[in-house]
Amino acid sequence: MQVHQARSTCLPARAVSMHDGGGPMNRWNLERGQGDMFRKTASFFAAAMIAAAGGTPLQAAQDDAGSVRGSVTLEENGDFVSGTVILVVGAGAFALSDGQGRFRIDDVPAGEYEIVAQRDHLTAGRQTVLVEPGRTATADFVLRLSPVQEEVTVTASAGGAETALEAFNAVSTVDAFDVARESAGDLATALAHEPGIAVRGFGPGAARPIIRGFDGDRVLILEDGIRTGDLSGESGDHGVGIETTGAERIEIVRGPATLLYGSNAVGGLVNVVTPHQSYRDALFDGTRAQLSAEAGSANGQAGTNVGMQHAQNGFLYWGGGGLRYTEDYATPEGIVENSATESSNARAGVGWSRDRVFWSAGVTMNDGRYGVPFAGQFHGHHVEEPGAGGDDHHDDHGGEAAIALDWQRRALRVDAGLLGLSNRFVEGLELSFNVIDWGHNELEIEGGSERVGTRYDNRTYIMRAEVDQQQTGRLSGRFGGWARIRDFEAAGVEALAPRTDLAS
Known part of the structure; x- marks a missing residue:
């Protein structure tokens, strides 16, 4: 488990060793140990919630409040x-x-x-x-x-909700109108015009933001404050698996607030906030809906996204989805072959908020496919010859194969917490649990046929807790901890990374 304090320091993530006495650890024992860690973590934060709810009120503080x-x-x-x-x-x-x-x-x-x-x-x-x-x-x-947004309220900061002006971090925000104006096909392109942001890309489908020169595992991508579970930080041709067209806003945070999210955020973090996350702050009855459509001429782009949230009697129900399709894009030098993309997404969930308690549960599904232009120049032509013992032999004299990635992402999220407590030390706390399944096939396409060259699977379990400290005069803060179990496996002709079971 990793513990971090927003205003002081952050302990680096530690991998649990998979060897015992020089030999491989029994997988059942490893999984049992991971389960024990999760149970202990859950028990700790459950006890904290009970203590916070039933703690001794600070009557003097209440008397001095208005x-x-x-x-x-x-x-x-x-x-x-x-x-x-x-x-x-x-x-x-x-x-x-x-x-x-x-x-x-x-x-x-x-x-x-x-x-x-x-x-x-x-x-x-x-x-x-x-x-x-x-x-x-x-x-x-x-x-x-x-047309000018004078103040920005951010949530991914050390002090909780505050304006960008008062935040001691370098913070910028892209709202839903800005995202719609960009009509970007991916997260990195949606942020391309923000100060200090660059784009690392292997084509329209495989792009990722660079913050202050940091890339890969030093820039953390979040959705509603939780890691996305994809493999975009592992390789340049792996894309980010979340959709931006249905976002309420996108927060870019640099500076001390990134300590809340672990050592992977040393360069900064990007937090994509969905519309239904506001239910816990002030829930009022009614229906809210968003609809967007986009089109582009350079790449035959077409897409649409719809979302809806309905609140009644303390309950919030939400759902939405979208589609996007692009063809190979055109440049003054001609058509860029194998740059077409397609993606789809859907989400649904339910939440409840009343007085000082809230909970929610939701599922998200993303699917997509994109080509990686010119990647075939770096891939050998894999041919399996009879009698070769199953080994792959590279024939670099054949035709160049096109490379495409076909990916899927499935996520289940459950949140619960307490708000507005009169406890002596704690004003509120939140506990989140996520299960994310990510998988993609690297396809080699040649002569009108395609074959799976390499298959990647990444399952992640994430438990995260945050505690808001009770206000003391003008002094406030936030601290928390998170635990993660990751099961990664790659199989195929370019499976260079070994199977990984990681607890941190």
Whole structure:
């Protein structure tokens, strides 16, 4: 298990040795040990949740706390604005405005604060209020339409929700409108115009962001705060297996906040946030939907994505999916052969939030295929000759084979937690459990036929816990831990990596 503290240091991941006394460890014993580790980790955090829920309240802190309430309206027509993020700067407390544009934030320590109201493509509002013990301060906001986003509220930071201006990290955010404008076919292309971001690519399907010159295993890709489980960090021709067109926003974090996510994030991290993640912050009844369509002429691009979330009586139901297809793209020098891509995705889930407790469960399915231009020049023509004992012999004199990757990703995620606690030390905590199955075939295509050259399978179990420390004056923080079990196997003519069973 790895333990890390956002404001101090991070212990590096440690692989569990697979050898005992010079000989291979029995696989059953290894799996039993991994299971024991997960059970102990789960028991520890379950005990922490019980203790947090039933701990001794800090009555003095409650007596010294007040509340902030208000409303948000649109300047152009006076309509209420729902879904606006209201943030108490310095206290780390926030809420979303409801269907009537109203909000209320309780248990704010007494003092003077700036209150920020922010919603995509509306001007941001800022007010200074004085929170007095046992009293309620009022802050009403009137926002107007604007193509410039003045404030950005991020969640993947050490102090929890805060604006990019107040964050001590280097943070930038790409919202849903920006993603739609780019009409990018992959995550790296969607971020290509962000400062400090470069793109490593072996064609449209196999691209990955580079942050501050770091690539591969030094840049962590997350979906809703959890690792994606793909193999994009292992090789240049392996793509990122998550879809961006249905994202609420994409957060790019550099600096100390990356310590929350382990040593793999030393260069930075990219967190793709899906729309349904907001249910635990402020759930109000109603239906929300997104629909996008895209087309491109240089590569015959066509795609669509739809998503919907419906909330009622504390429950949130969500579902969505999309398709994208591109042909070989054209350049002034001609057509780039074997650069076509296709992908599809679907997701569904249910969550519940009431008072101080929340839980959710969801599944995600991604499938895709993409060509790797010019990769055939680096692959020998594999021919298995009779009587050769099954060994592959390379014939570099034959025609050049095209290389394509056919991939699949399946993910199950369960979350549970507590919010707004009056415990002496803990304000809230969250426990997440993920199972991710990733697999892809490297296909060699020649003469109209294709064969599987190498097969990769990667199953990952991830347990992650985060604890928000109780506000002490203007001092706040977050700490947590995570455990991961990984089972990786490659088989075929280019299976250079050995089978790996890893616990960290």
